Amino acid sequence: MSDSTHDQILQIFEESGALLKGHFKLTSGLHSGSYFQCALVLQYPQHTQLLAKKIVANFLNKKIEVVISPAIGGIVVGQEVGRQLGVRTIFTERKNGKMELRRGFNLRPGEKALICEDVVTTGGSVLEVMDVVRDQGAEIAGVGCIVDRSNGAVDFSVDQFAVIRMPAIAYEEDQCPMCQAGLPIQTPGSRPS
Numbered sequence: 001m002s003d004s005t006h007d008q009i010l011q012i013f014e015e016s017g018a019l020l021k022g023h024f025k026l027t028s029g030l031h032s033g034s035y036f037q038c039a040l041v042l043q044y045p046q047h048t049q050l051l052a053k054k055i056v057a058n059f060l061n062k063k064i065e066v067v068i069s070p071a072i073g074g075i076v077v078g079q080e081v082g083r084q085l086g087v088r089t090i091f092t093e094r095k096n097g098k099m100e101l102r103r104g105f106n107l108r109p110g111e112k113a114l115i116c117e118d119v120v121t122t123g124g125s126v127l128e129v130m131d132v133v134r135d136q137g138a139e140i141a142g143v144g145c146i147v148d149r150s151n152g153a154v155d156f157s158v159d160q161f162a163v164i165r166m167p168a169i170a171y172e173e174d175q176c177p178m179c180q181a182g183l184p185i186q187t188p189g190s191r192p193s
Contacts, residue, residue, distance in 0.1 A: 009051070009164045016041045023178040025187045028122040030170035033178060035188055036147045038118035042076040051163050052080035055116065055144035058161040059085075062141040064114045066090060066107065068133060070099060070125040077146055078116035085114075092129050099128035101136070109137035117145040121168055123154035130156065 013019040018040035024032050042048045055077070064085050069078030071093040082089030090105040107113060113133050117126050126143055133140050140158050148154070148162030149170075173179060 006164060010166075012047055012050075013041055016044060016047065020188070023176075023183040023185045025185050026121055026168075026170060028124060028170070029173075030121070030168075031173055031176040031178060031185070032168050032170040034168070035186075036119050036149065036166070037188055038073060038146055039076070041146075042118070048076060048080045049084075051146050052077060052084055054163045055081050055146075055161060056084045059114055059142050059144060059159070062114065062159070063112055064141055065112045066138070067114050067116055068092065068107070068129060069116045070129050073118040074116050074125070074145075077118050077144075081114065081116050081144065092132050099125070099132055101132060107133060107136035107138035111138040112141040113138045114141050115143045117143070119147045119149060120145045120154055120162070121149045121170065123150060123156065126154075126156060130158075 013036065018037050020035040020037055021033065024035040026032055026035070064087055066087055067078045067082035067085065067089040069075050069091045071091045075091050078089050078091060090101065092099045092101055095102065115126055115129050115133065120126060130140055142159035142161065143156045144161045146163050148165045149168035151167040171177070
């Protein structure tokens, strides 16, 4: 991605209030001084369309048959990517702490699935969706996300694409300088802490 495109996307995040600064407990359990609240960007259809278009462009040649996303963060992304690809979109959700398909959703054996997520930090939710896809006998065609904060540490061993890479400086709780400074913590993610 060119620097101007990166800057344009970063500006969209900043203008929509989606790039937050403070002391946050991430969905992964790690602590960080910044947080991407993608929902604040995705509330604007024109931004969602633009960001999803970049994911779609990367996977056009993959013959995607279904888009699947983890609830709740990935649903809007997956829905718009599926709309642009002209394929059905489904999502997984947690029941008793385990990611699964519900609401009558299913995958057909051999069906080519694209997994979409809003933000990847540790990749935990995507890995759980990958397990669901494999358990259903479908094929993982790739993983697309809006923001990759993994610092290059997450490799899903499939074609993966991020619209923007924004390395996260994250800490275990016992090593967090913001905790040590007594700063109040926020937990903005969708997974109960």
